[in-house]
Amino acid sequence: MGFFDDFGKKISDASQGAIAKTKDFADVAKLNSNISDEERRINNAYQQIGKLYFEMHLEDFEDCFKDHFAAINESLGKIQDYRQQITNIKGVVKCPNCGAEVPKDSAFCSSCGTPVPKQEAPVDVPAAEAEVVSAPEAAPVEEAAPVETPVEEAPAVEAPVEKKCPSCGATLENGALFCTNCGTKVEEN
Known part of the structure; x- marks a missing residue:
């Protein structure tokens, strides 16, 4: 029986050793995670210090x-240009009071009723000065035989009810609190 007792003791010792190593591995992993968290906090603090220094100096x-400083200022300028391009594409301007996006042709902000200054139209480059790029000629396309496809009827869609300004009669945007034409406050429905 001595053989089995020794064998059982060896198995028990090995399993205790494996459990201890697993616990050590988990403890090391937790400590490495804590180190990573602290390094992230330090890097965030470095970034905040740098930003604060930039703003103060x-x-x-x-x-x-x-x-x-030159690189940051260049990037800030590019960001401002990109944002302006986005508002031009959207056809809006920012309200000087609340920052809401307002259609370019609006006289008043639809969110706060503040008068919106008229924007100067961008200067167009005369056609003579613009660079002309022509597309390469395409090869002729053979006409294919028409394909008959069944046409399904589209479901009837109700047209949205247009809301009008009680003062000037201009059409109001959905959710507008003020008329963009005359600045009159509009009742919410």
Whole structure:
């Protein structure tokens, strides 16, 4: 029986060792996770310090920061240009009071009723000065025989009810609180 007792003791010792190693591995993983969390906090603090320094020293920074300040200012300018391009594509301007997007031709903000200053139209480049790019000629396309497809009737859709300004009669945007034409406050329905 001594053989089986020794064998059982060895198995018990091995399993205890495996359990201890598993616990050690879990403890190491948890500590590594804690280290990563602290490193993220440090990096966030570094970023905040850098941003605060940039904001406080826009004009009086040390020479060693010159290239960094120039890169940040260049990127800020690009971001401003991109945002302006987005508003031009959308056909809107920002309300000077509340920042809401308002159609370019509106005289008043539909969110707060503030008068919106008229934007100057962008200067168009005369056609003579514009670079002309022509597309390559395409090969002729052979006409294919028409394919008959059954036409399904579209379900009837009710036209949305247009809301009008009680003061000037202009059509109001959905959810508008103020008329964009005359600035009159509109009752909510």
